[in-house]
Amino acid sequence: MMESSDEEDFTVTASLLKQRNSHSAPNSTNSVGDFAKHASVVEQRKEELNSTFGTRLWAHNISNKPQSSSIAAHERGADAHLTFGNVVWAVLFGWWMGVLFAVVSGIMYLTFIGRRYSRLSWMLSKYLFWPFGYYIVEKEVDPEIIEISSNNFKHKIEYSIWFVVVLFLVLPFLFIALVLNWILIISMPMYKTIIHVVMILYKDPSSIEIVDDYSMASGHTVLICIFRSFNLYYLRYKVGGMNVVFFNLLPVVLIKIGFIIAEMSLGKKFMSTTTSFVVDLLCIVPITFYIGNAVSSIAAQTTYMLGALLNVTFGSLVNVIIFAFAMKEGGLNEVIVYAISGTILLDLLLLPGLSMIAGGIKYQQQNFNPVAAGVGSIYLFISVVGAFTPTLFYYTFGGFRESCGDCHFVQEHNVTHVICSDCHNIRSSESILSDPLYEEGLRILMYITAGLLPTSYFIGLFFTFKTHTHLFTQEEEEGEEGDGGPAWSILVCVIVLAFSVAMAAIIADDVVKLLEEITEQFGIGQPFIGLTVMAVIPSMTELVNAIKFATHNQISLSLEIGSSAAVQTSLIQVPILIILSAIFTQTDPEVPAFTLIFPMLSVFGCIISVVTFNYVLQDGKTNYFIGAALFVIYLLLAASFYFIPKEGDESTHHYYIAALPKLVK
Numbered sequence: 001m002m003e004s005s006d007e008e009d010f011t012v013t014a015s016l017l018k019q020r021n022s023h024s025a026p027n028s029t030n031s032v033g034d035f036a037k038h039a040s041v042v043e044q045r046k047e048e049l050n051s052t053f054g055t056r057l058w059a060h061n062i063s064n065k066p067q068s069s070s071i072a073a074h075e076r077g078a079d080a081h082l083t084f085g086n087v088v089w090a091v092l093f094g095w096w097m098g099v100l101f102a103v104v105s106g107i108m109y110l111t112f113i114g115r116r117y118s119r120l121s122w123m124l125s126k127y128l129f130w131p132f133g134y135y136i137v138e139k140e141v142d143p144e145i146i147e148i149s150s151n152n153f154k155h156k157i158e159y160s161i162w163f164v165v166v167l168f169l170v171l172p173f174l175f176i177a178l179v180l181n182w183i184l185i186i187s188m189p190m191y192k193t194i195i196h197v198v199m200i201l202y203k204d205p206s207s208i209e210i211v212d213d214y215s216m217a218s219g220h221t222v223l224i225c226i227f228r229s230f231n232l233y234y235l236r237y238k239v240g241g242m243n244v245v246f247f248n249l250l251p252v253v254l255i256k257i258g259f260i261i262a263e264m265s266l267g268k269k270f271m272s273t274t275t276s277f278v279v280d281l282l283c284i285v286p287i288t289f290y291i292g293n294a295v296s297s298i299a300a301q302t303t304y305m306l307g308a309l310l311n312v313t314f315g316s317l318v319n320v321i322i323f324a325f326a327m328k329e330g331g332l333n334e335v336i337v338y339a340i341s342g343t344i345l346l347d348l349l350l351l352p353g354l355s356m357i358a359g360g361i362k363y364q365q366q367n368f369n370p371v372a373a374g375v376g377s378i379y380l381f382i383s384v385v386g387a388f389t390p391t392l393f394y395y396t397f398g399g400f401r402e403s404c405g406d407c408h409f410v411q412e413h414n415v416t417h418v419i420c421s422d423c424h425n426i427r428s429s430e431s432i433l434s435d436p437l438y439e440e441g442l443r444i445l446m447y448i449t450a451g452l453l454p455t456s457y458f459i460g461l462f463f464t465f466k467t468h469t470h471l472f473t474q475e476e477e478e479g480e481e482g483d484g485g486p487a488w489s490i491l492v493c494v495i496v497l498a499f500s501v502a503m504a505a506i507i508a509d510d511v512v513k514l515l516e517e518i519t520e521q522f523g524i525g526q527p528f529i530g531l532t533v534m535a536v537i538p539s540m541t542e543l544v545n546a547i548k549f550a551t552h553n554q555i556s557l558s559l560e561i562g563s564s565a566a567v568q569t570s571l572i573q574v575p576i577l578i579i580l581s582a583i584f585t586q587t588d589p590e591v592p593a594f595t596l597i598f599p600m601l602s603v604f605g606c607i608i609s610v611v612t613f614n615y616v617l618q619d620g621k622t623n624y625f626i627g628a629a630l631f632v633i634y635l636l637l638a639a640s641f642y643f644i645p646k647e648g649d650e651s652t653h654h655y656y657i658a659a660l661p662k663l664v665k
Contacts, residue, residue, distance in 0.1 A: 081132040081227060089190060089229035090130055093177055098129030100173050104165055113154055117162045120205035124197065127210050131193060132227055136200065137220035139207045166201050174198060185244055188234040189226055196224045241487030242293055249286040253503055256283050260510050273521065277514045281537045283507050288318050289541050290500040294493040301490055314497065316573050318538045319343070321504045323573075324580050325512040332515060333594050335530040336577065338641065340387075340569060341602035342535030347566035348380075348609040349634035351539075351546050352616070355558035356627025359550030368556035370620035376563045377617060379460060380610045383570030386453045388603050390446050390596040398437035432595050446596045447582075450575035457571040527599075527644045539565065555622055563613070601644070605637045 105121035108114035127134055174194055181191040200208060200223060209220070239247040256279050259270050271279070295314045302310075323339065326332040359366050407420040432438055488496065519529055536543070542565055546558040574596065581594035598606075612633060616626060 083228060085228060085230035086130075086132050089187065093181070093190070094129045094131075097173070097177060098125045100170065101125035101128060104170060107165060107169075108162065111158075111161055113158045114161050116205040117158065120201075120208055123208070123210050124200075128197070131224075132229070133212060134225070135211050135214060135216075135222055136196075136224040137209050137211060137222050138203065139209060139220050170201065171198070183248060185234050185237075185248065186230045186232055188237065188244075189231055190229050193224055193226050200224070238487065241297075241492070242290070246286045246289045249282070252279070253283045253286060253507070256280065257503060257506050260506055273514055273517050277511065277518050280507050280511045280514070281533065284318060284322075284504075284511075284537050285540045287500050287504050287507065288538055290496055291317055291504070292541060294488065294496040294500065297488045298490055298493045316568050317501065318504050318508075319569075320573060320576055320580075321501070322508040322511060322534065322538065323577055325505075325508045326515070327577070327581060327594055328584055328591060329512045330591055332512065332526070333592060334526045335515065335534060336594065337598055338527045338530030338602065339534040340574065340577075341598060341606055342531035342641075343539060343569045343573075344383075344566050344606045345531070345609050345634060345637060346535050346539055346543075347562040347569065348613040349630045349637075350536075351543055351562040351565075352559055352613065353627045353630030353634060354543065355546045355550035355555065355562075356622045357624050357631065358547045358627075359553065359555050359558070359622070360624025360627055362551055363553055364623065366550070366553060366555040366622050368559065368620055368622070370617055376560075376567055377614045379456070379567045379571070380563065380614065382456050383453075383567055384606055384610050386449055386456070387570045387574050387596070388598060388606070390442060390449055391598045391600075391603055393445060394432065394435075394437065394442055394597050395600065398432075398435050398442060432597055433593060438595070442595075442597075446578055449596060450578040453571045453575050457567070525642075525644055528638075528642045531638060531641045559617065566610075599644075601640060605640075608633070608637075 101121045102125040105118045105125060108118035108121060127136065174197070178191055178194050181187040181194065208223075235243075235245060237244040259276075263269055269276075291314055295310050299310050319339075323336045326336055356366070432442075435442075515529065518524075519526055542561055546561045549555070549557040549561070577594055578596060584591045585593045612630065616622070616630070
């Protein structure tokens with residue numbers, strides 16, 4: 001159910017109409033005002049967690065904050081009814097709903113005994129075509145008259161005919177209108193209007209009147225009034241504790257999972273590869289939101305340390321699930337490597353860049369505390385050094401084989417020597433796993449890295465929550481606690497997490513199975529798919545949240561989103577993938593091991609992104625120009641990844657000179 005009562009919504013009730021004419025506040029504004037003045041405990045705890053080191057920021061409201069009055073406030077005084085949105089609604093819905101009730105009016109009129117309902121249908125026909133500025137009121141009727149009418153045989157026949165006509169002719173069309181207006185979200189006022197029209201259909205028709213002046217409605221109960229058909233503020237509305245946009249995407253996720261299960265059971269496809277892949281990617285976005293909302297709610301209702309640990313565990317869960325299935329599938333390790341690189345580039349270039357552009361359009365300059373924003377800077381360097389140390393080690397000492405030109409045998413003192421000229425150490429195109437250096441030291445170095453990276457992260461958590469809490473704790477405002485409790489209890493959060501993880505696993509498995517076919521179908525290499533699609537889609541909610549913060553002049557939170565996400569990617573995701581690879585290769589030797597060896601282009605891009613991001617943090621000021629510069633750098637790097645030669649191309653160069661000639665014996 002929507003978390004508001006009809007008494008608060010602008011589409012109904014006489015109390016709201018009275019305040020509209022008298023310019024007085026509604027009765028419920030005291031509680032709403034108290035909430036705005038004193039944020040709920042769970043919201044305060046969430047904001048404190050958002051301000052601490054290395055935890056992903058969640059912009060979602062997690063408490064039962066009263067919201068309908070704020071929506072109603074934007075509708076009061078809307079005396080100009082001839083708006084673009086109202087005209088659009090009349091064109092899309094009003095005309096055919098008006099025709100529907102006109103037809104029903106004719107049918108009831110022909111029955112003769114149903115002419116009271118014919119009159120009601122005719123009034124609703126004119127009303128639904130253009131309901132804006134009109135009031136549907138219910139006049140008081142003597143209870144004795146109602147009792148006499150209900151026992152009248154003629155009225156019973158009349159009502160029976162009306163009931164059948166409404167059930168089989170009216171309600172199916174109204175149901176379609178309800179679904180469409182719900183899906184549109186911004187037309188939620190008309191959704192509620194239609195709901196109340198359905199309720200009116202079963203009232204005494206002689207008690208219903210439609211007037212165009214509120215003074216004429218005085219003394220009667222106002223059932224419906226509407227001034228505007230569309231309201232953008234409904235995009236912020238919550239249903240069942242979650243944003244209505246993501247709530248509406250839940251059926252899409254469930255239907256897609258149903259198709260996946262049916263395809264696996266029946267052995268045939270119901271969607272094209274492209275359509276299925278696009279829908280899978282769309283489903284990842286709300287699943288990420290559900291997990292984030294549940295984790296944020298649990299963290300806000302428990303201790304700070306437990307909240308931070310939950311944030312670490314589930315903050316990158318969708319990415320890890322997708323990468324795990326890709327690793328298990330085999331042949332997609334290249335996608336994983338480039339997806340990790342793409343996530344870092346997104347978090348440090350694209351996300352802050354778009355945020356600064358969005359904020360810069362609204363504000364000439366946005367300021368932030370460079371000291372507070374730079375708390376995680378050292379960990380960005382640790383992330384890069386740790387994640388790329390095996391890569392630098394391998395490119396320095398491994399991956400070479402000896403190649404010589406002219407060789408001949410020379411025998412001296414019964415010993416045969418091989419004399420070669422023009423010898424070089426060259427980079428080999430053979431697999432890293434076949435390189436002797438991998439077994440001799442590289443694999444162990446990867447395991448050491450997998451242990452040290454999360455260790456450094458948890459040291460940061462201990463620093464934040466135990467030894468130096470005063471550096472991160474925000475001062476709480478004095479005053480009473482707000483009246484909004486948590487929207488989801490811990491039990492509900494656990495259930496949501498469990499179902500979300502299950503849905504993520506099913507969707508991720510399908511994405512991985514379709515990935516190779518998509519790359520072949522569109523001729524796109526795995527590097528570019530990993531850098532863009534596989535990195536951007538799971539991070540879409542973070543990207544939207546960062547832009548939202550920037551447009552509210554909270555650019556420091558936008559920067560913190562990118563910094564924290566990049567840190568978690570390097571210090572948490574990478575070690576988990578190394579551990580999973582070790583498990584998979586032990587249980588199934590045919591699964592190729594995941595090696596922490598990144599292409600040099602990825603190393604270059606990530607180092608440049610860290611240096612650029614930290615350089616921006618030093619100034620403490622941003623504008624749209626700086627954001628555009630970060631965005632351009634991201635596009636340049638993405639373009640270079642697009643033109644990486646595909647495996648097997650003749651243009652691919654695998655060798656380069658690495659050493660001077662030498663004598664081989």
